[in-house]
Each structure stands twice: as C-alpha cells, then as structure tokens.
Amino acid sequence: xxxxxxxxxxxxxxxxxxxxxxxxxxxxxxxxxxxxxxxxxxxxxxxxxxxxxxxxxxxxxx
Amino acid sequence: xxxxxxxxxxxxxxxxxxxxxxxxxxxxxxxxxxxxxxxxxxxxxxxxxxxxxxxxxxxxxxxxxxxxxxxxxxxxxxxxxxxxxxxxxxxxxxxxxxxxxxxxxxxxxxxxxxxxxxxxxxxxxxxxxxxxxxxxxxxxxxxxxxxxxxxxxxxxxxxxxxxxxxxxxxxxxxxxxxxxxxxxxxxxxxxxxxxxxxxxxxxxxxxxxxxxxxxxxxxxxxxxxxxxxxxxxxxxxxxxxxxxxxxxxxxxxxxxxxxxxxxxxxxxxxxxxxxxxxxxxxxxxxxxxxxxxxxxxxxxxxxxxxxxxxxxxxxxxxxxxxxxxxxxxxxxxxxxxxxxxxxxxxxxxxxxxxxxxxxxxxxxxxxxxxxxxxxxxxxxxxxxxxxxxxxxxxxxxxxxxxxxxxxxxxxxxxxxxxxxxxxxxxxxxxxxx
Numbered sequence: 001x002x003x004x005x006x007x008x009x010x011x012x013x014x015x016x017x018x019x020x021x022x023x024x025x026x027x028x029x030x031x032x033x034x035x036x037x038x039x040x041x042x043x044x045x046x047x048x049x050x051x052x053x054x055x056x057x058x059x060x061x062x
Numbered sequence: 063x064x065x066x067x068x069x070x071x072x073x074x075x076x077x078x079x080x081x082x083x084x085x086x087x088x089x090x091x092x093x094x095x096x097x098x099x100x101x102x103x104x105x106x107x108x109x110x111x112x113x114x115x116x117x118x119x120x121x122x123x124x125x126x127x128x129x130x131x132x133x134x135x136x137x138x139x140x141x142x143x144x145x146x147x148x149x150x151x152x153x154x155x156x157x158x159x160x161x162x163x164x165x166x167x168x169x170x171x172x173x174x175x176x177x178x179x180x181x182x183x184x185x186x187x188x189x190x191x192x193x194x195x196x197x198x199x200x201x202x203x204x205x206x207x208x209x210x211x212x213x214x215x216x217x218x219x220x221x222x223x224x225x226x227x228x229x230x231x232x233x234x235x236x237x238x239x240x241x242x243x244x245x246x247x248x249x250x251x252x253x254x255x256x257x258x259x260x261x262x263x264x265x266x267x268x269x270x271x272x273x274x275x276x277x278x279x280x281x282x283x284x285x286x287x288x289x290x291x292x293x294x295x296x297x298x299x300x301x302x303x304x305x306x307x308x309x310x311x312x313x314x315x316x317x318x319x320x321x322x323x324x325x326x327x328x329x330x331x332x333x334x335x336x337x338x339x340x341x342x343x344x345x346x347x348x349x350x351x352x353x354x355x356x357x358x359x360x361x362x363x364x365x366x367x368x369x370x371x372x373x374x375x376x377x378x379x380x381x382x383x384x385x386x387x388x389x390x391x392x393x394x395x396x397x398x399x400x401x402x403x404x405x406x407x408x409x410x411x412x413x414x415x416x417x418x419x420x421x422x423x424x425x426x427x428x429x430x431x432x433x434x435x436x437x438x439x440x441x442x443x444x445x446x447x448x449x450x451x452x453x454x455x456x457x458x459x460x461x462x463x464x465x466x467x468x469x470x471x472x473x474x475x476x477x478x479x480x481x482x483x484x485x486x487x488x489x490x491x492x493x494x495x
Contacts, residue, residue, distance in 0.1 A: 011171060012178035013428045018436070021183070030178030030185075047416055053428030055127065 001037045002060040009056040019048035089463035097396040106380040114390040119400035122392040126425035131371035137164035154271035161310030196223045209475040217327040225319030230288025242266035243317045248464040270313045325468035330358035335455045337410045345447045354412035355439045360398045360419035366467040394420045
C-alpha cells in the first residue's frame with residue numbers, strides 16, 4: 001500500500017495517528033507523516049484516510 | 063432541478079416551530095426523535111429565523127469541509143455590538159473574533175500550527191503521568207461520598223486542572239473564569255438570544271480579555287514552559303501572531319479546553335446510567351473503554367448548535383442551492399444518528415467499531431484538542447470503572463439551556479453496601495429506560 005499526504009492541506013489534527021498509530025506519525029509542526037504503510041491492516045488505513053478531517057490522505061495504490 | 067432558497071419538502075408546521083424552539087431555548091431533554099424527523103422530512107431546512115439547518119451526515123460533513131462556508135464572516139455578525147458598547151468592550155469583542163475557531167484560511171492554519179504540536183500524541187506524552195495524577199486525585203476526593211454531583215465534583219475539575227497546567231494559568235483563578243466560561247458558552251449564536259443573555263456573555267468576554275492581558279504582561283517578565291509563554295514568543299516575533307489573536311486564542315483555549323470535556327464526562331456517564339447493561343459490560347471488560355468513549359461522543363455529544371457559517375457564494379447542499387450570505391448551522395448530534403452511516407443509530411453500543419461520528423467536527427476546524435479530550439475521557443472512565451461499582455442515578459437530570467449540550471448536574475450514588483475500591487457490577491439497578 002502506498003499513501004500520499006498533502007502537507008499543505010494537513011492541519012495536524014492527529015486523527016490518523018489516533019486511528020492507525022503504527023502507520024502514521026506527526027512531525028515537529030504536527031504535520032502527518034507515514035511511518036510504515038504496511039504496519040496495520042489495510043482496512044484500518046482506509047478508515048484513517050477517510051477519517052482525515054481535511055482529506056489530506058490519499059491511498060495511491062492498494 | 064434545484065430550487066433556490068426554498069424548502070422543497072412539505073414541512074410540518076409543528077416541526078418548523080420546534081426547530082425555532084430548539085435553537086432559541088435549547089434545554090430540551092430529548093431532541094433526537096424530532097431531529098430524526100427533520101433529517102427525514104426536511105434535511106436542508108430553512109428555519110423561520112432565517113438560519114439554514116443541516117442534519118444529514120453527508121451535508122454536515124460537506125459543509126464543514128467546504129471553505130466557501132466562512133466561519134470568519136459568520137463570526138462578524140455575532141459580535142453583538144450594542145448602541146452603548148464602549149471602546150474597551152469593542153476591543154475585547156474584536157480579540158474574540160480573532161481567535162482560532164473564528165478564522166478562515168490562511169490565518170486559521172498559521173495560528174493552528176503554533177498550537178498543534180502541544181496537542182499531538184507526542185506533544186502530550188510527557189503530560190500523561192501528570193494527567194493520570196490529576197484524575198486519581200479528583201476521584202479520591204469523591205471516594206467517601208455516598209451521593210454527589212458528578213458534573214461539578216468530577217466532570218469540571220479534571221479538564222480544568224489539566225488545561226490550566228498545559229496553558230500555565232493558575233488553577234486557583236478558576237473561581238473567576240469558570241463563571242465567565244459558562245456565560246460565554248451560554249451565548250446563543252443563532253439569534254443572539256435575549257439582550258440579557260448577550261450582555262452577560264459580553265461581560266464575560268471583557269473580563270476574560272482583561273484577565274489574559276494582565277496574565278500575558280506578567281508572563282512576559284517571567285516566562286514559563288507553557289502555552290501562554292509559547293504564544294507570547296510567537297507574538298513577539300511579529301508576523302506570526304497579533305496581540306488580539308494571542309488574547310483571543312487564550313480565551314478560546316481555556317473555554318474550549320474544559321467546558322466541552324467537562325460536559326462530555328457528564329453526558330458520557332449519563333449514557334452509561336441509562337444503559338445499565340452497557341455500563342456493566344464496560345466494568346467487566348475495561349479494554350472496551352476506547353470504543354465506549356467514541357460511542358459516548360457519538361451518542362450524546364456536547365456541540366449542539368455548533369459554530370454557524372456564512373455562505374460566500376451560492377452553494378448547493380443536497381438538492382437546494384443556498385444563496386450567498388446565508389447563515390447555516392450543522393447539527394452534529396443529528397448527523398451522528400444518520401441511519402445511512404450508522405447501523406441501528408439509536409442504540410448505545412460501546413462495542414461499535416469504525417465509529418465515524420462528527421463530534422469533533424470535520425474540515426479545518428476539527429477540534430484542536432481531540433487527542434487531549436479522548437485521553438481525559440478514556441483515563442477517567444477507566445479509573446471510574448476500576449474504582450467504583452455501577453453508580454445509581456439519584457434523579458433524572460435536566461439539561462442546561464446553553465449553546466452546548468450539557469447537564470445542569472448529575473446526582474449519583476453508590477449502591478448500598480458497596481465498597482468504593484472494589485467493583486461489583488452485580489448490584490446494578492435499572493434506573494430509567
């Protein structure tokens with residue numbers, strides 16, 4: 001699975017880290033970063049992407 | 063074909079009147095059946111007050127994400143300047159308008175980035191032991207009481223103490239600003255409420271403004287390792303934060319930092335008390351606390367009317383094109399029970415998974431403190447279920463007539479002959495259903 005994060009859009013809500021803590025992290029400014037796209041089940045990652053309040057996470061390929 | 067600015071559905075007159083009542087005197091104890099009817103029969107509702115009311119999940123979500131719906135423009139109309147408003151109050155109201163939750167892009171993200179790192183899981187990690195200590199000490203204070211008000215004894219003190227320490231605001235001052243915070247959330251943003259309601263809220267804004275100006279002046283001399291100092295540094299750098307934004311955002315942090323979580327603790331326990339089998343299940347299986355908290359947030363969230371938006375151009379919502387300059391509110395408590403998103407939405411089910419509630423909002427104004435709120439809620443309910451048997455409800459509580467959904471009080475008692483340090487889910491009694 002490949003995940004893209006639009007860091008201009010990201011408001012740093014932390015919702016993705018909350019949903020999939022092994023997949024996402026946040027940098028110093030709170031922006032989301034991908035730690036390991038395969039660390040949690042694909043369904044969890046899809047749910048985390050859908051739950052991004054500003055739609056900054058795109059699953060590029062499954 | 064879309065119609066412009068009119069209701070397409072046949073609108074039940076009683077329902078239309080109920081919506082006005084809900085928006086002007088929102089102390090209604092169970093709004094959910096009427097909200098469900100509104101969602102079904104007139105989901106994009108143009109109320110008699112002129113405000114548009116959205117109740118479907120998809121519409122609430124879409125409008126919150128669509129930046130053509132401006133929060134800043136809506137906030138301008140909420141200033142409530144009166145003929146006799148003096149300069150001092152006008153300055154305080156302007157600062158209020160400059161707070162994070164009242165801003166559009168790009169200002170919103172400029173301010174939010176200054177604060178966000180404090181509220182990420184990493185930023186909060188160092189605070190966890192202290193938050194646990196605060197929760198334990200507050201719970202210790204009620205352990206010997208047979209009957210007590212959960213909202214004032216537990217609900218408020220926990221988030222108040224936590225936000226004070228994070229911000230660097232003396233908790234001993236809470237006798238002052240606790241009342242100001244309640245008065246400012248009591249402000250009805252839909253129609254400004256009565257003049258008395260407006261004046262009380264304005265006085266609270268003024269008091270808060272003076273309080274934080276004094277605190278900031280003192281903290282400039284004696285900086286600390288806290289949010290007030292962090293924001294002062296950003297303001298002193300010149301181009302990152304104005305003085306009005308600094309003061310306004312501090313008022314926002316202290317108010318939003320405790321009024322919401324405090325009342326969510328009360329609403330959450332009330333959910334458990336109304337569903338004793340779910341309460342029993344949580345005590346028996348403490349690992350359910352995460353999904354239980356998400357279900358409390360979905361089922362009885364504190365945002366009621368939320369923060370209105372103003373359309374900056376004609377915008378289509380559902381089948382209706384809303385004209386430019388329209389005011390709208392998103393009823394997240396209705397969206398959280400939308401049957402097209404949630405199975406069996408009227409059931410309170412602490413095992414519900416992939417719970418996509420909108421209680422923290424969506425779009426750029428998604429709650430800054432969601433991680434902190436979830437942490438406080440989980441740790442508090444975990445501690446309560448570990449240390450107490452199932453509480454019993456002493457009386458049916460009443461709801462506050464404020465812009466947030468909150469209980470006036472929640473009187474609970476421990477079942478007779480129970481031991482406070484030992485949980486026994488067997489002595490439950492079905493109090494109301």
